[in-house]
Amino acid sequence: MNIFIAGATGRVAQFLIEELVDKGHQVTAGARNPERIDVKEGVRPLPLDLHAGVEDLSQLLQGQEAVYFVAGSRGKDLLQTDAFGAVKMMQAAELVGIKRFVLLSSIFATEPERWSDPNLVSIMDYNIAKFFADNWLIHNTKLDYTILQPGNLVEAETASGKIAIHVKQSQPNSIPNVAATLAAILESSNTYQKIIQMSDGDVPIELAIQNV
């Protein structure tokens, strides 16, 4: 597939690009600083600023078949990037007829009653931004979406390849495992219109995804 990644210089995106290229996909890597993307077969860097309007964003999506939104502002630009940047990418995708949209969100972002948990209370504004984007995708689009909600991300060199889904508590997620899960979701139609709450675990990713 031709796949667009928004936020392609990010930590998750770097692993996601590898996963998708390994599976034979063509990746367009949208980034504010596309010169930071490793140019190689199957990867085309493209300038992307999520402050742009929907019309301009839709131009970047011409010829694409799926969009991943894995961008984020680390709390510095929550409204324009994490919230409305995501919404505009959804609108842009619909404008050019793309159906598949995978949104990287955060654990319990759609469950405000959980936001006073000790490990979430300090990221309330972030969760509000994610709540807005997640709910827009669910209620205001006709996209074949999947929303992945991991707990805190931790760096690792390789994916263990084993995760847990339907988690009840926020637990650590290695970045390579999150990227591998995002890649596994892409063509799994059983994940359409679903929120997947995940952490590292002991079930092989492909098997876990079958049970979503």
Ligand SMILES: NC(=O)c1ccc[n+]([C@@H]2O[C@H](COP(=O)([O-])OP(=O)(O)OC[C@H]3O[C@@H](n4cnc5c(N)ncnc54)[C@H](OP(=O)(O)O)[C@@H]3O)[C@@H](O)[C@H]2O)c1
């Ligand atoms: N950190 C956690 O524990 C955690 C837990 C659960 C979910 N998440 C979610 O996972 C996402 C990805 O995590 P990560 O660690 O890979 O993030 P990251 O390394 O901070 O990457 C974020 C990406 O977004 C891009 N970006 C920011 N503002 C932009 C804009 N206005 N236009 C275009 N691109 C923009 C950044 O580009 P620049 O390099 O140009 O800034 C960067 O490529 C986070 O944003 C968060 O929503 C994080």
